[in-house]
Amino acid sequence: MPRAFLVVIDSVGCGGAPDADRFFNGTTPDTGANTLAHIAQACADGRAEEGRSGPLRLTNMDALGLGAAMRCAAGDATPGLEAEPTGFWAAAQEVSPGKDTPSGHWELAGVPVPWDWTYFPDKTDSFPPDLIAEVCRAAGTEGILGNCHAPGTVIVNRLGAEHIRTGWPICYTSADSVFQIAAHEEHFGLDALLDLCKAVAPGLHKMKVGRVIARPFVGSVEKGFTRTTNRHDYAIAPPSPTLCDWVKDAGQGVHAVGKIGDIFSMRGIDDVAKGADADLMEALLHHVEFAKDLSLTFANFVEFDSLYGHRRDVSGYARALEWFDAQLSRLLPMLRPDDLLVITADHGNDPTWTGTDHTRERVPVLIAGKGQGTAGVVAFADVAATVARHLGVPSQGPGRAFA
Numbered sequence: 001m002p003r004a005f006l007v008v009i010d011s012v013g014c015g016g017a018p019d020a021d022r023f024f025n026g027t028t029p030d031t032g033a034n035t036l037a038h039i040a041q042a043c044a045d046g047r048a049e050e051g052r053s054g055p056l057r058l059t060n061m062d063a064l065g066l067g068a069a070m071r072c073a074a075g076d077a078t079p080g081l082e083a084e085p086t087g088f089w090a091a092a093q094e095v096s097p098g099k100d101t102p103s104g105h106w107e108l109a110g111v112p113v114p115w116d117w118t119y120f121p122d123k124t125d126s127f128p129p130d131l132i133a134e135v136c137r138a139a140g141t142e143g144i145l146g147n148c149h150a151p152g153t154v155i156v157n158r159l160g161a162e163h164i165r166t167g168w169p170i171c172y173t174s175a176d177s178v179f180q181i182a183a184h185e186e187h188f189g190l191d192a193l194l195d196l197c198k199a200v201a202p203g204l205h206k207m208k209v210g211r212v213i214a215r216p217f218v219g220s221v222e223k224g225f226t227r228t229t230n231r232h233d234y235a236i237a238p239p240s241p242t243l244c245d246w247v248k249d250a251g252q253g254v255h256a257v258g259k260i261g262d263i264f265s266m267r268g269i270d271d272v273a274k275g276a277d278a279d280l281m282e283a284l285l286h287h288v289e290f291a292k293d294l295s296l297t298f299a300n301f302v303e304f305d306s307l308y309g310h311r312r313d314v315s316g317y318a319r320a321l322e323w324f325d326a327q328l329s330r331l332l333p334m335l336r337p338d339d340l341l342v343i344t345a346d347h348g349n350d351p352t353w354t355g356t357d358h359t360r361e362r363v364p365v366l367i368a369g370k371g372q373g374t375a376g377v378v379a380f381a382d383v384a385a386t387v388a389r390h391l392g393v394p395s396q397g398p399g400r401a402f403a
């Protein structure tokens, strides 16, 4: 009996998006951004890390078709990723008008985003006065800190001391449709932060701001401030039923691993495992071992994006990719004959690119359990149709099954 495992490595794009010129990091268009190829190139050139020699080693993913998918997406061969594929592979292209996590995941789950998101494009004084007033009312404070674009790790260290002194929440945004609130877990309180985000989320969702994100941190002025894994995303619910709903409504199990629960507002999901990526891998392996027939396991590994892509950390990103690939040596032999494993991504986040935001890219689609072959360039929504067909569930989205 079939089972399906849909695994998103967050931000692992492979370039080649034909509409990349309409997406930006600052004033630089994303044309030419290529997360995987540029990391591989940096490794091959010895630029990724002092003392590192040799190409990026992604043996398992390359055997499934990674190098082939990269060539298909963006044209060039990549050093070290030149295996003859034994899996079924494709390169997927997004149509939603955002290069953000919910857009990518919803579309992979069969639901392209039908609306334009609301952004806060001004780098400073980013938020309208009535929104600030609403946050102050919900927080019980006289004001907010931040009110600007910023990388989260930078702003908590810039404003952490003032935050502790005033008790005011740190509010910031990025090129994504997000309203992020950072607060100290002990001084402000984790529950108070989550309650604040919960209180302001409906108003922001009504404005078509995709997510309110709670960004708790710990630490002190002396030791510096660090973010914790208690991040919580309050996302707009998907506009129509997704792959998760199709499977769950058919009475089949749906297990979420990582941010998937948040991204889908828990719609169509039975249970969720959270934690750091290393914990999430154990949770995924647990489901590969024990998940019931006809079930869907949908996993997201966020650290590629949050720890390395946004931080423009090429060697960290390379190490994380090699870690993930090594874990596949544990996972692949556990698959049963009727299982489908799809490894893909939701957008790019090229760590060699200018800025600190996502990059518009195609993504690789690597499939184990459907033999050898390729579908060339497919649509994100085709992934949902392919998984649905494997599980015997009618696809309700625009996608077409390909494997």
Ligand SMILES: O=P(O)(O)O[C@H]1O[C@H](CO)[C@@H](O)[C@H]1O
Pocket (backbone or CB within 6 Å): 101, 150, 151, 152, 153, 173, 174, 175, 176, 177, 178, 180, 213, 306, 310
């Ligand atoms: O810099 P940090 O706080 O990690 O924020 C990043 O994470 C957000 C959500 O993925 C993105 O919009 C980007 O702003």
Ligand SMILES: [Mn+2]
Pocket (backbone or CB within 6 Å): 010, 011, 100, 101, 305, 346, 347
């Ligand atoms: Mn993402």
Ligand SMILES: [Mn+2]
Pocket (backbone or CB within 6 Å): 101, 305, 306, 310, 358
């Ligand atoms: Mn991100």
